[in-house]
Amino acid sequence: MNVRVLGCHGSGQLVPGENGPVQCGTCGFLLNDQLLVDAGTIGSRLYLEEQRRIRVVVLTHLHFDHIRELPTLADNLVGEIDEPVVIAAIPEVLDGLRTHIFNGRVYPDFFRLPDPARPVFRSLELQVGRETLLCGLGVTPIRVNHVVPTVGFLLREGDCTVLYSGDTYHTDELWQAAKTVTGLKAAFIESSFPDDMADLARVAKHLTPALLAEEFAKMARPDVPVYAYHLKPRFREQIRQELGQLDIRRLTALEEGQTLVL
Numbered sequence: 001m002n003v004r005v006l007g008c009h010g011s012g013q014l015v016p017g018e019n020g021p022v023q024c025g026t027c028g029f030l031l032n033d034q035l036l037v038d039a040g041t042i043g044s045r046l047y048l049e050e051q052r053r054i055r056v057v058v059l060t061h062l063h064f065d066h067i068r069e070l071p072t073l074a075d076n077l078v079g080e081i082d083e084p085v086v087i088a089a090i091p092e093v094l095d096g097l098r099t100h101i102f103n104g105r106v107y108p109d110f111f112r113l114p115d116p117a118r119p120v121f122r123s124l125e126l127q128v129g130r131e132t133l134l135c136g137l138g139v140t141p142i143r144v145n146h147v148v149p150t151v152g153f154l155l156r157e158g159d160c161t162v163l164y165s166g167d168t169y170h171t172d173e174l175w176q177a178a179k180t181v182t183g184l185k186a187a188f189i190e191s192s193f194p195d196d197m198a199d200l201a202r203v204a205k206h207l208t209p210a211l212l213a214e215e216f217a218k219m220a221r222p223d224v225p226v227y228a229y230h231l232k233p234r235f236r237e238q239i240r241q242e243l244g245q246l247d248i249r250r251l252t253a254l255e256e257g258q259t260l261v262l
Helices: 048-052 070-077 091-101 173-180 195-204 209-217 233-244
Strands: 002-007 013-017 020-024 028-031 035-037 056-058 085-089 121-125 132-134 137-143 151-157 160-164 184-190 226-229 251-253 259-261
Touching: 013 233, 048 070, 070 085, 070 091, 085 091, 085 132, 091 121, 137 173, 151 173, 184 209, 195 209, 209 226, 209 233, 233 251
Parallel strands: 035 056, 056 085, 085 121, 160 184, 184 226, 226 251
Antiparallel strands: 002 028, 002 259, 013 020, 028 035, 132 137, 137 151, 151 160
C-alpha cells in the first residue's frame, strides 16, 4: 500500500522550517494514487493529472479541515473525467455535505452538476463495522469519540491493513478491532494538542501525546509503527518533542510530502 501524505496537520499554516517556510496542510492521504482519505488538502498539492486519477474520497467526519478542498476538487474536475468521483462516508457526513456545503448557496451542488446524469460527485453510504471494497481496498469505518459523528478506518489491501484513527478522544471500539486484525502494518493516530492543553483536548475531543500513548496501549501491539498526525501547527514543535519522549519504539510525526510504502 502506497500512502502519500498531502496534508497531515490540524490546521493550515505557514511555519518556519530548517530549509525555509513550510506550508502545513490539513488532512489528506492519497492511497495508491486513487483513494483519498479525508479531503483537507488536494488541489494545493496535486497536479490536475493527479487529481484526475482520484476515484474515491472517504471522509471521517464533516469538520471543515477534513473536507475543505472537496469544492476545489469538484471545480478542477468539471469536464475532465468520464465517471463521477465517489464520495464515501457515513450517512451523517453525506447529509451534512449536501445540507451545508454543496447546497447551491455555499457552493454549487456537484452531486448534480454539471449534469444530473453525469455529475462530478456520486455519494456512497458506508455502514459502520462493515467492509466496503473501493479501488481494490477494503474500507471498514468504526465509530470514534469526537464532538460530531466521526469514524476511523481500517484500510485493507490484501493481507496488509492500516488503521486511521480519525479525530478522536478516548475511545475503545477502534482499538479492539485493531487488536485482532491480521496484517496490521501501521497505525495513523491523531495528536492535536500538547500535554499542557489536556483540558482543551478533553472539551474538543482530541488527543495529546500522553493520551495517544494511552490509546495506543489499548491495542496491545507495541511493535506496530505509529504515525502521529493532525498536530496543530502553532504547537507542533512542542507536540513533536513530547511525542519523542514517549515509550513508543516506532513512532514518527508525519510531515507533508512524505510517501510511505506499507
